[in-house]
Amino acid sequence: MSDWACSVCQKAVPLPALICTMCTETPTYDCDTKCRDRHQTRQIVYRTGALRQGIFYAFREVAFDIKIKKVEKIGGKLHVYEDSYTDDKNDGPLYRFPAHMLPDDEDKAKLLVFSACNDAFAYTFELAATLLRDISATIEEVNIDNVNRNDTIVKYVSTGIVDGTPYGHNAIIVDIKPELGGKSYAFDLAGAQNGQLHAVVPFGEFANKGGEVISQIHPHGYFRDLGERIRQGKQSMLETREPRVYHVQHNIHQRMLAAVKEWEGENKTSLRKLVRSTSKGFIDGKASLLARVSTEMKASVVKWEQEGRHLEPFTPLVVSFAQLLTEKVEECTVKPQGGGSRAYRRFQADKKRRGRFPASMKEFTTAEGTTFKFL
Numbered sequence: 001m002s003d004w005a006c007s008v009c010q011k012a013v014p015l016p017a018l019i020c021t022m023c024t025e026t027p028t029y030d031c032d033t034k035c036r037d038r039h040q041t042r043q044i045v046y047r048t049g050a051l052r053q054g055i056f057y058a059f060r061e062v063a064f065d066i067k068i069k070k071v072e073k074i075g076g077k078l079h080v081y082e083d084s085y086t087d088d089k090n091d092g093p094l095y096r097f098p099a100h101m102l103p104d105d106e107d108k109a110k111l112l113v114f115s116a117c118n119d120a121f122a123y124t125f126e127l128a129a130t131l132l133r134d135i136s137a138t139i140e141e142v143n144i145d146n147v148n149r150n151d152t153i154v155k156y157v158s159t160g161i162v163d164g165t166p167y168g169h170n171a172i173i174v175d176i177k178p179e180l181g182g183k184s185y186a187f188d189l190a191g192a193q194n195g196q197l198h199a200v201v202p203f204g205e206f207a208n209k210g211g212e213v214i215s216q217i218h219p220h221g222y223f224r225d226l227g228e229r230i231r232q233g234k235q236s237m238l239e240t241r242e243p244r245v246y247h248v249q250h251n252i253h254q255r256m257l258a259a260v261k262e263w264e265g266e267n268k269t270s271l272r273k274l275v276r277s278t279s280k281g282f283i284d285g286k287a288s289l290l291a292r293v294s295t296e297m298k299a300s301v302v303k304w305e306q307e308g309r310h311l312e313p314f315t316p317l318v319v320s321f322a323q324l325l326t327e328k329v330e331e332c333t334v335k336p337q338g339g340g341s342r343a344y345r346r347f348q349a350d351k352k353r354r355g356r357f358p359a360s361m362k363e364f365t366t367a368e369g370t371t372f373k374f375l
């Protein structure tokens with residue numbers, strides 16, 4: 001026996017010790033291959049989250065769709081003032097991300113992901129699908145209400161009124177295969193807007209405080225398909241949303257995926273190998289991949305602007321907020337066999353409390369000044 005504790009079961013590691021080839025920064029020991037596999041699975045989960053979030057932040061920085069006039073920080077909260085949108089063909093649907101107004105990296109992250117949690121999963125689906133396939137039992141995309149919410153941003157629309165729209169929150173819940181430890185993790189890529197800056201959080205920490213309600217649950221890829229259906233005019237969208245955004249962001253997303261493939265080819269590696277490499281290999285590889293992807297996405301936006309901001313003609317299916325309220329809530333598109341995942345069991349248990357908006361909410365006023373009451 002050695003003096004080293006196993007990174008998984010905490011027991012003393014027998015000699016000769018198994019040293020993890022992924023954690024080269026600090027030597028990490030495991031007592032047997034079973035513990036090693038569980039330990040490395042956890043590393044793969046966190047690295048996948050870091051990659052996915054890094055790429056999404058880079059995507060938002062070039063594909064930002066909110067026109068911002070001013071940002072102020074008062075008492076720890078960001079007060080964000082939206083500018084008025086015009087019909088000028090050179091105005092939008094993308095706007096420069098106001099990085100110069102946000103010297104603090106955490107504040108920058110909060111605004112980057114603000115009201116973009118669907119997008120976080122829609123535009124990084126392909127990356128994670130490959131990376132999580134071998135280690136997960138289930139992957140589900142969920143809408144969660146009241147999730148440890150700590151509002152960090154107050155947004156004012158161009159008329160000066162506070163935007164009171166009750167935006168929901170989305171996350172992905174991944175259940176690891178039982179033989180690899182069976183733990184559940186939440187991928188909370190857009191959590192910064194709620195003051196939660198980690199890409200991955202153990203599910204128990206993420207949604208076990210008591211107030212959270214899983215209001216919808218879907219298979220992995222649902223948000224990607226939803227955006228795609230809106231873009232094709234097959235799915236209704238709010239009239240306040242700018243439909244052209246779906247088109248231009250789609251093009252940037254395609255460029256992102258191509259750049260990832262190119263990077264893999266040039267470096268004779270794959271994302272799958274990258275998340276299994278040494279500590280230094282992962283840090284350097286991630287930095288090089290993000291730089292490459294960001295440059296390509298930026299170039300695609302510059303080219304698009306120079307070519308006159310052309311977008312494919314399309315007829316969106318728009319609905320008003322009032323219509324949306326009367327639309328039937330799309331309950332659940334995942335019905336696992338047997339007991340189902342932990343997320344699914346909580347979803348079943350929360351059935352009564354579930355609604356389109358947070359259960360605690362009695363009424364709210366939109367930025368346009370219309371008040372809606374929930375009966």
Ligand SMILES: [Zn+2]
Nearest residue numbers: 006009031035
């Ligand atoms: Zn062990």
Ligand SMILES: [Zn+2]
Nearest residue numbers: 020022023028
């Ligand atoms: Zn390790």
